[in-house]
Amino acid sequence: MKYVDEFRDPTKAKFLLKEIQALVKSIEVTKTRPLYIMEVCGGHTHAIFRYGVETMLPDEIELVHGPGCPVCVLPMGRVDDCVALAETPGVIFTTFGDAMRVPGSKKSLLQARAEGCDVRMVYSPLDSLALAKENPDKQVVFFALGFETTMPSTALTILQAEREGVENFTVFCNHITIIPTIKAILDSPELSLDGFLGPGHVSMVIGDSSYDFIADHYNRPLVITGFEPLDVLQGIWMVLKQIAEGRSEIENQYNRVVPSGGNPAALEAIAKVYELREFFEWRGLGSIDHSGIRIREPYAKFDAEQQFSVPALKIADPKSCQCGEVLKGVIKPWDCKVFGTECTPETPLGALMVSSEGACAAYYQFGDLEKIHDAKQKHEETV
């Protein structure tokens, strides 16, 4: 329990850990198998590793690190599309810093920039829009990515561009949506989960009722959880309590930030600007129905996919990568053949190594290296 003293309230953390121990004992199935709880959000994954939450939990609980890091699930073909847009003459390609190092099939955006493309890091889509206004002779493309947390910001920027009649600003829309993704995970035969920690900031936008099907149709508990370590412990405790009491409900541990109805202004902007794509390709997970969104027809002039020719090729992940299995929680990061050898944060092969919210980078950075080593050896012996 080396990190508990760093928690906001160490006494409460210790109390929760005791409660968790007791609850686990009272849950019958833990006698034969561990309980699998998935944290969907990359922010949770990062916090779990930084604070060593996994090492504090009883062995009967296995945390499965879900696909909630938008940078990590970006397929190679999409990175190639970004590079193609960046290489288009007259284009200034703008992106969040996180996406710069994600490997494409030939290069990353960082490499494209080194080769002379005008790729710029921005903090906000609004900064891209301002750049467009300052450079009327250039086409400024914004690389939009993220779940519902960042979706409204792109939508509101497009609405502002329209109000201001900006003609040289487009968005390459790669936003993904959480609900179909969770549904795909629940339908996946490889994986059987006992409960979820729901993402805090996505829920701040969409509210809690969108998750109802998880409790009603799949009989799994989901607790919307904040990303402080104490929040994570409390979220786990709430999931366990539901399991122990035979309940499956959507609960909100993070109600100090997440209102039940979400954010009406953000939801309105989302509904106005976007529509669902029939399917969207994910790195490692393949195609998931209705998991992506695109820009609606009335805003077509702001859609980079319609204004430029984007190659949109499907590129398979390198054979040695096992990102998909890690994303689905089927294997642990260190079980991947190239973890820590060919694939490191400095030279990422897979996207899970790129962002600190990716499970592989988080393990690499904060994981209990001894434990990883032992597990790796055990794994090798059994193979």
Place this chain on the structure above:
Amino acid sequence: MCLGIPGQVVKITDPTRNLALVDVSGVQREVNMDCIVEDYRPLNACVGDWVLVHVGFAMSRISEDEANATLKVLTELGEVQSEVDAMRQSGQANVKL
């Protein structure tokens, strides 16, 4: 990007476009307040409020205690520096020190 960062509204800069200057760990930049203003809390009333800022948009109003606790965690996760750096480096950030 996904975790956001708390900041305090310093002043309203553009009432027609719902823009306000927000102080995030000592760096000030203009932030869009569309998702924060409500009938019972118009833009002018937001000065002094703490908000959670995601990529240049205030997405939710939080208490000062919550803001401080969140900043502490984000500092420990190494996120404050990267967010603030991104704001500074962004070609267009209205960074005023």
